[in-house]
Amino acid sequence: MAGKAKPKKHTAKELQAKAAAALTNKGGGAAGLVDRKGGAAGHAKFKCPVCGMAAPSEKSGIAHWDSKHPKLTFDFAQWTDQHAVHGGTTQGVAVRGAAKDKSVAELQKTAAGREELARREREKKMVQY
Numbered sequence: 762m763a764g765k766a767k768p769k770k771h772t773a774k775e776l777q778a779k780a781a782a783a784l785t786n787k788g789g790g791a792a793g794l795v796d797r798k799g800g801a802a803g804h805a806k807f808k809c810p811v812c813g814m815a816a817p818s819e820k821s822g823i824a825h826w827d828s829k830h831p832k833l834t835f836d837f838a839q840w841t842d843q844h845a846v847h848g849g850t851t852q853g854v855a856v857r858g859a860a861k862d863k864s865v866a867e868l869q870k871t872a873a874g875r876e877e878l879a880r881r882e883r884e885k886k887m888v889q890y
């Protein structure tokens with residue numbers, strides 16, 4: 762037998778799955794869903810002052826204006842910047858990143874945290890008996 766068949770602790774597949782789970786903007790409940798939809802601002806940045814149609818850029822705004830409102834004078838200053846009004850679009854609230862687990866002291870500060878602590882206590886007791 763050649764080589765040292767050292768058992769692997771992590772496979773590349775496991776590590777990739779872990780990284781993807783931490784960095785993908787998914788989950789997060791209702792707040793995560795709203796955020797992925799761009800929050801209050803939505804994804805498109807600009808809003809037509811005449812009909813309210815969303816446009817992602819000035820260029821697409823001009824194209825929209827030429828086809829829908831050709832008789833009116835184009836003034837880009839009148840267009841609303843939705844991202845500025847609502848404080849930006851998607852923030853990535855559901856991205857976990859390298860967030861560490863909360864300490865016991867941190868958990869005791871919130872009702873959800875205290876519930877989590879109680880659940881851990883019950884789990885410990887289950888293991889003992």
Ligand SMILES: [Zn+2]
Pocket residue numbers: 809810811812813814825826829830
């Ligand atoms: Zn329009």
